Amino acid sequence: MTAPGRKPPLPADVFGDWERIPVDDQAGSDFTEILRIGTFAADHWTLGPDGPHQRPRPPAAVAGSQIREALLHLLELGLIDIDTGRLHTAAGYPMQRSTRP
Structure with a gap:
């Protein structure tokens, strides 16, 4: 992942290009471990009493x-x-993710 203080600068304007932070998403990486934990939480909600199986x-x-x-x-x-x-400092955030770093 990215070490503190190693993030690329924010763009100067709302429509400026954002420099993407590279993420190691290969099997066994920190990302895949966090993904596994987050997916478990999402699945637990999905199948639980507040999820769409009980409340479409x-x-x-x-x-x-x-x-x-x-x-x-x-x-x-x-x-x-x-x-x-x-x-809170950025003028805006890109909502589309069409390329990978």
């Missing part, structure tokens, strides 16, 4: 709730941190 909802709502549950779980375990300075 549109696919986009299901996906959003799965991501929310996984992200909350990883944050609560302290496995990921929110860079609040970076979050």
